Amino acid sequence: MNETTLSPAARALVHAGRPLYAPTAADTARVHAKLAAKLALPVTTVLAAKAAAAGIAGKLAVVAVIVVVGVGGAGVLSSRAPSTARPRTQTARIDAPPGPRPTATLRPVPSVPLVMVPPARPSVPRAEPEPPQPSPAMAPAEVPRSVSLHALEALEEGAPMPFAATPVAPPPPAVEPPSDEESAPTTELDAIGIHEDSPGLVPSAPLPPIPVVPRTPRAWTLFGEQQFLQAARIDMATGHPDRALLLLDEQAARFPHGVLRVARHAVRTLVLCMVGRTPEARIEAAAVLRREPVGPHADMVRGSCAGPTID
Amino acid sequence: MQGSETVHPLPTNQPATLTDCAGPGHSSVRMSSLRYSQAVTAVVSMPCAAGATVGAQAVIPTFDAVYAAHAAWVWQALRRHGVQESAVDDATQDVFVVIHRQLPKFESRSRIETWIYGIVIRVARDHRRRHARKGHGDPLDESIASTAPSPLESAARAEAAALFVLLLETLDENKRDVFVMSELEGMSVPEMAEVLGVNPNTLYSRVRAARAEFEEAVQAWQAAHPTQEAP
Numbered sequence: 358m359n360e361t362t363l364s365p366a367a368r369a370l371v372h373a374g375r376p377l378y379a380p381t382a383a384d385t386a387r388v389h390a391k392l393a394a395k396l397a398l399p400v401t402t403v404l405a406a407k408a409a410a411a412g413i414a415g416k417l418a419v420v421a422v423i424v425v426v427g428v429g430g431a432g433v434l435s436s437r438a439p440s441t442a443r444p445r446t447q448t449a450r451i452d453a454p455p456g457p458r459p460t461a462t463l464r465p466v467p468s469v470p471l472v473m474v475p476p477a478r479p480s481v482p483r484a485e486p487e488p489p490q491p492s493p494a495m496a497p498a499e500v501p502r503s504v505s506l507h508a509l510e511a512l513e514e515g516a517p518m519p520f521a522a523t524p525v526a527p528p529p530p531a532v533e534p535p536s537d538e539e540s541a542p543t544t545e546l547d548a549i550g551i552h553e554d555s556p557g558l559v560p561s562a563p564l565p566p567i568p569v570v571p572r573t574p575r576a577w578t579l580f581g582e583q584q585f586l587q588a589a590r591i592d593m594a595t596g597h598p599d600r601a602l603l604l605l606d607e608q609a610a611r612f613p614h615g616v617l618r619v620a621r622h623a624v625r626t627l628v629l630c631m632v633g634r635t636p637e638a639r640i641e642a643a644a645v646l647r648r649e650p651v652g653p654h655a656d657m658v659r660g661s662c663a664g665p666t667i668d
Numbered sequence: 669m670q671g672s673e674t675v676h677p678l679p680t681n682q683p684a685t686l687t688d689c690a691g692p693g694h695s696s697v698r699m700s701s702l703r704y705s706q707a708v709t710a711v712v713s714m715p716c717a718a719g720a721t722v723g724a725q726a727v728i729p730t731f732d733a734v735y736a737a738h739a740a741w742v743w744q745a746l747r748r749h750g751v752q753e754s755a756v757d758d759a760t761q762d763v764f765v766v767i768h769r770q771l772p773k774f775e776s777r778s779r780i781e782t783w784i785y786g787i788v789i790r791v792a793r794d795h796r797r798r799h800a801r802k803g804h805g806d807p808l809d810e811s812i813a814s815t816a817p818s819p820l821e822s823a824a825r826a827e828a829a830a831l832f833v834l835l836l837e838t839l840d841e842n843k844r845d846v847f848v849m850s851e852l853e854g855m856s857v858p859e860m861a862e863v864l865g866v867n868p869n870t871l872y873s874r875v876r877a878a879r880a881e882f883e884e885a886v887q888a889w890q891a892a893h894p895t896q897e898a899p
């Protein structure tokens with residue numbers, strides 16, 4: 358097992374990813390309540406009691422699970438704290454925002470904030486550190502962080518992130534500061550260079566202002582790759598394959614060697630199938646299978662219009 | 669980061685009259701943990717829950733006892749193996765429905781964690797494939813959505829975690845599974861072989877390939893995104 362060890366940078370990433378996805382006591386209690394109903398388990402409140410004994414439930418605002426098993430079946434009454442009351446003692450546990458999820462009537466608005474600035478563009482001036490909990494509607498000015506894997510290696514030892522305290526020099530005075538419109542994109546589509554008046558990308562309703570949460574542009578470029586994909590998926594799912602293809606083209610142009618290129622080929626396969634461009638879909642599907650002959654992307658393209666002819 | 673690796677201690681409010689099942693000659697249910705490796709090494713004497721079957725060779729804990737001891741890491745393992753946040757409730761239920769059905773037949777020839785992990789792997793694969801057929805988004809989308817401004821350090825850790833998930837997504841299904849099991853769950857190749865029913869030599873190769881591919885993704889990311897640190 359140790360003959361091939363990960364590099365320090367990769368180990369640091371693994372270390373950072375390890376705490377992800379830990380459930381809360383409310384999560385496990387909720388599932389247990391559902392199981393109790395499904396399996397007609399005996400009346401029990403033991404899990405809630407156990408969670409309390411473990412000191413977990415004490416951090417919840419309200420967790421009450423009442424399981425009632427009737428003679429003819431089982432019923433479940435469950436009340437739990439709203440998602441905002443989820444315990445946040447695990448620093449790396451990342452919860453989805455409590456807002457509504459995208460629906461078919463909305464333009465794709467990626468949930469992960471995105472800032473992508475062309476490399477040649479000077480950095481946005483650093484603002485004062487934001488207060489701990491500013492209102493999202495009043496998104497603070499960017500606090501650039503330099504996230505590098507070298508810096509991430511410090512996570513291995515639990516050391517403070519060196520880049521967290523690294524001062525970032527203000528932009529050179531000789532450089533003309535970008536205009537307000539350039540330096541402060543108000544929507545994520547603005548941030549990725551796609552404007553609302555772009556052909557085929559006009560939203561059906563005005564977009565609410567979306568604060569751009571501070572991110573280091575280069576460090577988040579990979580997220581940009583992901584966001585294009587996600588937006589294309591939503592367009593595909595909502596019956597807008599042309600817009601999806603535009604987004605995929607743009608993603609390919611921006612990230613020709615991106616790590617998500619297989620996913621891009623897979624999504625493009627499905628979109629091309631939607632619009633009846635089967636020969637092109639086969640080419641895309643073949644690109645997927647060359648890189649990943651098995652796996653979810655391979656399954657995806659095998660189940661598409663290109664599937665019968667690509668194996 | 670250590671503080672975030674929550675270990676769920678066993679409940680202490682078990683009735684005092686229950687028999688301690690973790691004695692010599694008995695199998696024991698081990699302490700729940702969010703890491704498989706901790707679950708199997710941090711052996712804790714767990715009282716038999718009411719209704720536990722105490723046979724000559726093995727102790728079969730009750731379903732509730734199994735759930736209390738293992739639900740947390742099962743949930744986390746499902747997510748690590750690519751089950752979407754929106755599906756993890758159902759997937760966890762699926763795992764425990766199987767456990768509920770098969771627990772009376774559990775023969776304690778392997779650790780209960782190993783047995784459960786095998787169920788987790790199968791359920792996760794099933795959910796991933798169903799999800800892929802529906803053409804939904806990547807697992808990353810729902811869970812790595814930290815939009816609220818936060819202290820710089822935790823934000824940086826969240827960014828690193830998010831990047832980890834992105835790069836993990838580049839591995840195919842088989843490599844992802846063994847990578848998660850070896851690097852996140854801390855499982856040995858023999859343990860993985862038992863869970864997956866795959867020849868250990870094959871798994872040694874697969875783990876090497878998974879690590880190499882992950883490294884490749886890391887290097888590609890580094891090449892595409894040079895640091896902004898001062899030289």
